[in-house]
Amino acid sequence: MENGIKNKVIAITGASSGIGEAIAIQFAQQGAKVVLGARRLDRLKALAEKIIQAGGEASYIITDVKKRGDLQNLVKLACDRYGKLDVMINNAGISHLSLIDKLQVEDWEEMIDVNLKGTLYGIAAALPVFRQQGSGHIINIISTSGLRIVPLQGVYAGTKNAVRTITEALRQEAGPNLRVTGISPGFVQTELADHMKDENIRAAIKQKAAQIAISPNDIAAAVSYAINQPANVDVGDMVIRPTAQD
Ligand SMILES: NC(=O)c1ccc[n+]([C@@H]2O[C@H](COP(=O)([O-])OP(=O)(O)OC[C@H]3O[C@@H](n4cnc5c(N)ncnc54)[C@H](OP(=O)(O)O)[C@@H]3O)[C@@H](O)[C@H]2O)c1
Structure with missing residues (x-):
């Protein structure tokens, strides 16, 4: 790998x-x-156009990480268009926070489907290509939720810690030619909280985020650090959180 x-x-x-x-x-x-995947086509198109107008290269395809075939199509787009895939970043995620007593079973299932199974589908799509190439880098976006366990975040943190465990096992299995990195952000100013269903929890998280959250650019810089290391240097785990986060 270069x-x-x-x-x-x-x-x-x-x-x-x-x-x-x-x-x-x-x-x-x-x-x-960059090869962009998500469900909202209008957003992907606008982002790709912005990148291309600035002189960059971008392709996109609708990718619902609940569908294994969509991940295969994302990887195929990269290989068809550019002849290879160097890095797969499993970043898609959702966060439905609630007390376990509330039995929001459908929300639990959705987090398992997107955060955990979606990441596994990404790994399953990229790994055969990486093995064939003899190089590749899988980067999974995890969360500090799994490091400091608190009420309301149990199932979300559970999906993230499952990814953490799988990431470490994959790192050990990967051998000398592949790199595997887990990045755990703390509070980041994004749309994640906007999709939280419980009005009160959403408002509380958004208020805290407004006070302490760091920029998504700070997480991008950490991912960039991991990729920028020499090919024989594997950054295993990184935690990036606001200094003000408890
Ligand atoms: N923000 C934080 O404080 C924070 C902290 C720790 C970890 N994280 C993690 O960081 C990652 C990115 O989240 P974010 O904070 O950037 O939130 P965000 O702004 O809400 O972005 C989430 C992304 O995931 C995509 N997504 C959701 N469901 C999907 C599905 N079924 N298939 C494909 N894409 C899907 C969304 O796109 P579409 O809706 O267009 O599909 C969106 O692009 C997540 O894994 C999250 O758990 C965030």
């Missing part, structure tokens, strides 16, 4: 907003070819 970000082909799930969007913009500016 060093650096320039000319790398980088697929990003959940690229239509927040951290994924910031990664796409920052990496395209550094000369990567």
Whole structure:
């Protein structure tokens, strides 16, 4: 694998907003070819146009990470268009916060489907390509929710910690040619809280985010650090949180 970000082909799930969007913009500016996946086509199109107008390279395809075939199509787009895939960033995620007593079983299932199974589908789509190429880098966006467990976040944190566990196992299994990185952001100013269903929880999280959240660009910089290391240097785990976060 080449060093650096320039000319790398980088697929990003959940690229239509927040951290994924910031990664796409920052990496395209550094000369990567970014392959964008998410469900909102209008947002992907606008982002790709913005990147291309600024002189970068971007492609996009509707990608619902609940559908394994969509991840395969995302990877296929990268390979068909650019001849390879260097980095797969499993970033798509949702956060439905509630007390376990509330039995919001459908929300639990959705978080398992998107955060956990979606990441596994991303790994399953990219890994055969990486093995064939003899190089590749899987980056999973996890969360500090899984590091400091608090009420309301149990199932969300559970999905993230499942990803953390799988990431470490994959790192050990990957061998000398592949890199595997887990990035755990703390509070980041994105649209994540906007999709929370409980009005009171949503308002509380948004208020806290307004006070302490860091920029999605800060997370993109951490991802960039991991990719920018020499090919034989594997950044395993990174935690990036606001200094003010407890
Ligand atoms: N913001 C934080 O404080 C924070 C902290 C720790 C970890 N994280 C993690 O960071 C990641 C990115 O979240 P964010 O904060 O940037 O939030 P965001 O702005 O809401 O972005 C989430 C992205 O995930 C996509 N997504 C949701 N469901 C999807 C599905 N079924 N298929 C494909 N894409 C889907 C959304 O796109 P579409 O709706 O267009 O599909 C969107 O692009 C998530 O994994 C989240 O858990 C965030």
